[in-house]
Amino acid sequence: MDLTALTQTFPLGSGGTGRLVSLPALAAAGFGDIATLPVSLRIVLESVVRNCDGKRITEDDVRRLAQWAPTAERTAEIPFVVARVLLQDFTGVPLLCDLAAMRSALERMGRDPALIEPLVPVDLVIDHSVQVDFTGRERSLPTLGGNGLGGNGTPADPLTLNMQLEFERNRERYEFLKWGMQAFKTFRVIPPGIGICHQVNLEYLAQGVLSREDLYFPDTLVGTDSHTTMINGLGIVGWGVGGIEAEAAMLGQPVSFLTPDVVGVNLKGCLREGVTATDLVLTVTEMLRKAGVVGKFVEFHGEGAAELSVPDRATIANMAPEYGATMGFFPVDEKTCAYLLATGRSPEHVATVRNYFEAQGMFGIPAAGACRYSTVLELDLATVEASVAGPKRPQDRIAVGRLATAFGESLQKPVREGGFGIAPDAVAIRYAVSDPYFGDLGHGDVVIAAITSCTNTSNPSVMLAAGLLARKAVARGLRVRPTVKTSLAPGSRAVTAYLEKTGLLHDLRQVGFDVVGYGCTTCIGNSGPLDPAIEEAITTHSLVAASVLSGNRNFEARVHPNVKANFLMSPPLVVAFALAGRVTLDLAQEPLGYDDAGQPVYLRDIWPTDEEIGAVLATAFDRDTYQRLYADFTAEHPLWNAIPTVTGQVYRWQADSTYIQEPPFFADFSLETGTFADIHGGRALAIFGDSVTTDHISPAGSIKPTSPAGQYLQARQVAVADFNSYGARRGNHEVMMRGTFANVRIKNLMVPGTEGGITVHQPSGERMAIYDAAMRYAETRTPLFVLAGKEYGTGSSRDWAAKGTALLGVRVVVAESFERIHRSNLAGMGVLPCQFTGGVTVQSLALDGSETYALEGLSGGVSPRQMVTLVIERANGTVERIPVQLRLDTPVEIDYYRHGGILPYVLRQMLT
Template sequence: TEHPFGHLIDTLLSEQYEERRYFNLQKLSDVRYEKLPFCMRVLLESAIRKCDGFYIKTDDVSSILDWQTQQNQAEVAFSPARVLLQDFTGIPAMVDLAAMRDALAKQGVDPNLVNPRCPTDLIVDHSLNKLHFKIYSNRKRQQTFKWYFNACFSLFCLQWCSKAFKNINVVPPDINAVHQVNLEYLCQVVQEGEGFIYPDSVVGTDSHTTMINGLGILGWGVGGIESEAVMLGQPVSLTLPQVVGCKLVGTINPLATSIDIVLGITKHLRQAGIGGKFVEFFGPGVQQLSAPDRTTIANMCPEYNATVSFFPVDDVTLQHFKHTSCSEEKLVVLEDYLKAIKLFRSYSDQSDEPQYSEMNLSSIVPHVSGPKRPQDRVAVTCMKEDFINCLNEKVGFKGFHISKEKQATQVPFLHEGAEYNLGHGSVVIAAIISCTNNCNPSVMLAAGLLAKKAVEAGLTVKPYIRTSLVPGSGTVTHYLNTSGVLPYLRKLGFEVVGYGCATCVGNTAPLPESVVDAIKQGDLVACGVLSGNRHLEGRLCDCVRANYLASPPLVVAYAIAGTVSINLEIEPLGVNSEGKDVYLRDIWPSKEEVNHTEENIVIASMFKELRSRMEVRDYNKSAESALFPWDPKSTYIRCPSFFSKLVCTPQSIEGAYPLLFLGDKVTTDHISPAGSIARVSAAAKYLQSKRLTPREFNSYGARRGNDAVMTRGTFASIKLQNRLIGKTGPKTLHIPSGQTLDVFEAAERYQRDGVPLIILAGKEYGSGSSRDWAAKGPYLMGVRAVIAESFEKIHRNHLVGMGIAPLQFLPGQNADSLELCGKERFTINLPQELTPRQQLTVQVERLTNDMDVAFFRHGGILKYVARSLLL
C-alpha cells in the first residue's frame, strides 16, 4: 500500500557521491519538529519511515511530534536499525531460535522461516573464564585457552548460526568486547538499507550499549527476551520519555581524567532524579570532550538511572570518524544527510537552545567510589579518612563495624617465601577490566604512562596482589604496545590475560590461600580496586568486603601503595631503591603528555588494526543445515523445553503454592544464575551426574545455552532471603511435606505433583541489570505468577514475555498487611479478555498452622485420623 508519509521522500544529491533517498523530516513544515530534542528526532524519523499502520501507526508519529504534552503518557513503538547481542544473552537467544526451528519442523512448517528480521550482530566475548593469572605472555596461548572452553560455542555460533540464519553477523572471540566492536566497527551513524538512508540506532543486551550515544547514535540496553522480539521484527514499546538537558560549562581541571568527569556528572544527574529519562548534553563544555570521553559518560547511564545519555553529532564526532578509516564519501554523505534533517549540532548558534540545568566542569576533582556502591563517591584526598570512618560505622552501605582496638590489626603471612603483613584496607585485588573506560584511550594511556614513571622511579607491586589487565578490545593492547607503555604495566603485574568480562563478574583468579587465611584470621576488611562501573558486594571475591571503583591510573596507584588507607596527596606511594619517598604527584602524567600520545599514536592505528582483524576472520563452517544437530552429550548447548507444547495453556491458576516469600528489592542478581557454580548446588549435582568434576563446572555464564543448568541455578544466590525459611540461602520450604529443600528441588517436586507455583515479593522486584534467565528460570520451574508490591519495568516485561503474570498488590497493601504467611494456596482467575492495570481477585486458601498443613496434605481431617490409626 502507499506509504502514509511518502510525500516526505526526498533525494540527497551531490557530485561527490551517488544520490540517496531519505525521508526529509523538514518537509513536515511543523514547528514542533524544530523544538524536538535531537534524540526525539531520531525516534520520529524511525516512526515515519517504518509506519505501516499495524506495528507502527500514524498516531505514534503524532505522539512524538506532540512530545512536550505527551511525555510520560503516550506509548509509542520504535524499530531500531539493528540488534546487538553479547554471548551471555545472545547464545541463549540463538538456542531459542534453533529450538523454534525444531518445533516448527515437527509441525511440518519450513524451519527456514525462522530468521532474525532485524540485522543482528552477535559478539562472543563474555565467555572468558580467568582461571590463572600472570601466566599469559603469548597471544596464541590466550586463544588456545579460551577456545578450549568455547568449543561448543564455536560449533554452534560460528559454524552453524552464522551459516543457517540470515541477517546475522557473528564476531568470534579475541576480536573485541561487545561494546568495543559496537563503537569501533559496527556503528555507522547513518545506515543504508531498503532503498533509503536513515539514522543508525540500536538496542543491545549488553549493559554498556548506551556508550554508543556518545557518537550520536541512539541506543540502550534491553533484556534477552526483548531483544529476541526485536530480532523477529517486533518494535520496542516505550513510554515517551522526558528529556533532561545537561548544559556543560567551564574548563576541565588538568588533573581530572574522563573517569573523574564521568563520576562528577553521575553524581549531578543522580541528584537531579532522572530515573527512566533521556539525557541530552549541550553547551560549550561539550566541545572539550573527545568522542571517547563522551562514550565513557554515556556508558554510565545505568548508574544514574537514565535510559539514554545522548551527544548529538557535531564537528568533534566528524573528526573522530575521520580517524576511524571512514571513507571520505561516507563522511560527506553523513554530514550532508544529518544537516538536511537537522540532526547535526552546532554550538556556535545558541539562540534556539532551551534552558536546561548547568554543570561546571571545573568543579570536578579526582574521586573513587565505594566501598560497596557506585554512588558513594570519595575524593582521593579524603580516602584515608573515609575508610577509617567506614571501619567505625555500623554494618551497612558504608560501614563494617570494626572495634577501635582491632583497627590496627596486622596479620603476618608468607607468600612465595617472603613475609608480608595484611591489615584493614590492604589491597588484594587490583584490576583494570573491560567495563566502562577501556574504550577511552586517554585513561588507559594515563595508566600506562603512570606505570612507566613508577617503574623508572623504582616502585613495585607486592606479588600477592591479584593484578590483571583485561581490555575490552584487542586494539587497547595494540595502542598500549605501540605507545611503549605495555612492558611497564607488565612489570607491575598488569598482564593482559584476555578480552571479555573477568573480575567484574567474579571470574578472577583465586587469592593465595595464605592471603585468604590472613584475612580470616584477622577478620580484615580487605580491598579490591577496579576500573569498572559497578561492584556488587561479594561478587569479586567473598572474602574481599570493600571494593572501590577507580580510574585505571588510580588502580595502578593503589596497587603500588598496597592499601586504600592512604592520602595520596600528602603520603608517599612507596620508597625507591635509594630510600627516597615517591609521591603520586611525582609520577602522574600531565594531560598534555597523554593527549600528545593519544593524538599521534593511538587514534588512527587502533581502528586500522581492528578493521584488518575483522576482515581476515577465518573459521570453518559446517555444511548448511536448517536444523541444528544437537549433541545429547553436550553440557553447554542443549535444546530448551520452551516449545515442548505449542498449544495455549489455560490462563487461570488454581491452588498454587508460593515457591518463595521474598522481601523488598530482590534483584536479578538474587534470581538469575551468575558467577561460579557452587559444589553443593543443584546445578553441581546435575553436572556431576554427567560425570564432570568440579574443575570442569565452569560458570553459569559459560553454560547459558543449557537450560538444565540455568534452571537449577535460578534463585541459587547465597544472598537470597526467603521468609519461608527465615535465613539467608538458596533454600525454600516444600509446604506440603514441610521439608527444607534447594529451590530447584522444591520446584521439581511441585511440578511432578502438578501443582502450579507463584512468588510473593515486596517492592522493586527484579531490579538491577536486566537478565533474561531471571524470567526464563522461574518459568521452567513452573512459576505462573509473581505477586509483588512493585516491579522493575524491564523485568516485568520479561515476566510477561515468558508467560508469567506480574500481579501487583493494590496501593497500600502488601503481604504483611493482608496477613499472608506464605503457606497459603492461591487461586487466580485470569479472564480471557485482559486489559492493562485490570484489578483481579485472588482467592487465598489459608493454612494457618502446621496442623492445617498436615490435614490438607492427607486430604482432610478424617483421612488424617484414619491414617494415624493405621500406623
C-alpha cells in the same frame, strides 16, 4: 500516511544523491514543532515514520510522538523498529538456542525452518568468556605445547594462556555459534580475542547512517547488554534489552516502550587539571540517581557537552544503566565525524553522515534552551573532583580523599545498614598468610586490581594516563605487593596497539598489568581464582578484602565471591591503589610507597599532567591501525579457525551435551493462545529486600560443586575442574534454572540470618535449595510468588534472570519498584510483574513465607497498568487483600502474557 510526499533527496559524500524520510517535511505537513523536540526523540520519530505501514505502526503513532510535550502524561507506547541488533556471547548463545528451537519446532510441524531468519543485521561479539586465570605475576608460567600458539615448550604469556583455556572450556559453544553463522544469512560472529562488544561497536560496527537500496536512515540498535548505551556517545540511539526482546527485534517486531520523559543535562565549563572522564561519570551517576531518571531518556547538551571528546561522551553514555536511564545521549556533531574518520571509516561515508544529519536539522550539540525537555539539570564540569564509587553500588560516589574514612565507617556499620559489621577492636588486626611469600592481610587490603570493562578501556585519555602513571612509578622504584592480583584487559586490540606504540605497555607490565585478554574479564566476575593461600586467609578470618577496577558494576559477589568491598575508579587510580596495596590509605596525605632511596612517593608525584597525556593522545587515533585490525578477524587466529563448522538449516541437538540443549519453550507449541485467569493457591518461593540485582537472580560466576547445578553436572560425569561458569553454560536450561536465585550473597528473608539460594518449603517447613523447593512445588502444581523491595532486577540485562524465574514455576513477582529491562523481561517470559502501592512493603506486611497467595482481577482480560488484588492468607487463617499495580505497561506486553511469552507470540505471528 503518504511516505512519498515526505521523501526527499540529500547529497552523498561520494557524489550523487540519496533519499531520506524528511523530518522537516513532516513538520511542514502539520505534525508539530519537531525542530525543538529532543534530538534523541527525533531519531526515534524518523524510524516510526519510515516504518509506518498502517498495521504495526499507524499514523496515530507518528502524530503522538511528533507532538510530544514535556509535561504530558506518558501512556502511549512507541513502536520502534531498530536497524540492527548487537549481542554478546553470554546472552547471544541462549538467543541462538531459541532461534534454533524455533526452527526445530517448525520442522516438527512440517513447515519450512527457513521461515525463521533475522530480518535485520545481527552482530555477536564473543567477549564474555575469557577469564583471568593467568596474569603474568605468577611465580612461574607454564609453557605451551604444540597448539599452534607458540610451538612446543615456548614460554607462554598470560594472554595466550587465558585464550587457550577459553577455547578449551567453550569449544561446544563456539561450534554452535559457527553453526549459526552458516545457518542464518544475517548473523555475523566476531571471534574471541578481538574486543569488548561495545568498544568494537564504537570503533567498527557503528556507521552513524545506514542505507537500504538508496534510502538512508540513522543507525539505531538494541543490544543484549545493558551497556549498549555506550554507543549513545556517538550520536546513535540504542539501549540494552533482554535477549528475548532482542530476538523479537531480530524477527521484525517493533521494540515497544512507553513514550519517555526526556531529561536534559546542560553541561557547563570544563574539567580541571587532573580530573578524568571516569571522575565525571561517577559524578553524573550519583547526580542522576538522586534526580530519579529511571526509565527516562537523558540528553546531554550545552557548551560543556560540545567540548567533550567522543570517548569521554561514550564513557558517560556507557553508565546509563547505573544512573537508571534508558539512554545517555549526545547528538551527532563535528567531533562525532572526526572520531568516525579517525577510527577508520571512509571520508566519503563520514561526509554522508554529516550531510544526512544536517538535512534532518539534527547536526550539532544543542545549546542550552534549544530543545524542549521534561526537566533540565545542570552540572558545572569545573566542580567535578577525583572520585571512586563503592563498596557495593556504582552510584555511591566517594571523593578520593575521603575513601579511607568512608571505608573505615563502612567496616563498622551494621550489615543491615549496608556495612560489614566488623567489631571496632578487629578493624586493624592483620593476619599472616599461610604461604610466607604473601606476608599478611588485613581489612581493606587490595587483592584484585583490574583495568577492565568497556566503560574505561574505550577511552584513550584514561588508558594512557594509567600507562604514564605506571612509567613514573617504575622510575621511582615502586612495586606492587604479591597479594594484589593485577590485570589489564583492553577493550580492543587498538588499545594495545597505541600502548605499544608509546612504550607504555612495557611500563604497565613492569607494575604487573600484563594484557590478560580482550573481553569483560573482572568487570563481569571473570576475575579468575585468587591464590589458595589468599582465599584461605580471607575466608578463615572473614576479611573484608578489596578490589579496585575500572569497571561499571560492583554489586556484592560480582567481582569475586570472597571479595566483599569493590571500588570503581579510573585506570590510573587502579594502578595507584595497586601500588598502595590497600584502600585504607589517604592518598592526599600518605605516600603510595617509598623509592629505593627510602624517600616517600606520593600520588601527586607520579600523577600525569594533562599536557603529558595530550602529548601521547594523538597516537590513539591512527586510521591505518584501526583499518588493519578490523579488516580480517580470522587472520592469524588458529584457535578460532580450528573450531569445526556444523552445517545445516536445523541444529541437531546432542542429548549428552552439557553446554547446549534445546530449550523447552516450544516443546508443546500450538497455534492456540492462552487466556487471562486469576491465580490461586500460591506460595512464596522467596521474599527479598531492596536492591536485588540480576546478579543475585541470574546464574553468574562460578558453579559450586554442592549447588544443584554442580550436582547436575557431576551426575553427568563433568569433573569439577571442567565446570566452567554459569555464563558459559547459558545454552543449557537445566544448568541455568538450577542456578537461578543461587547467588552466594542473596538473602531470602524467609530464612533469616542466611545467605545463598535457600528457602523454606511449605507446608512441610523444610529448608532446602530454592531449585529443589520449586521442583517440589511443581509436583503439586503450586503457582509460585516472589516478593521483594525497591529496585528489583537492577544490573545487567540478563534474560536468564527472567527465563530461570519462569522455568522455576514463578507466576508473579510483586516488588516496590522494578528495573526497566528486568520488568520487561519478566513480562516477556509470561511472569506477571506487580508493584506495591501506597507505601505497602514486604516489611509492613510482616511476611515470612508461611502464607498462601492469590492474585485476583485478571479473569476476562486486563489493561496496561491496571490495579489488581494480592490476596494473602496467613497461617492463622486471617486474610488481607492488598491492591497492587499490574506492571504490564503496554498492550503488546499484555499480548505477550496471553501467548505465554514473547517467543511463542513471535512464532505465532510469523506462522499466521
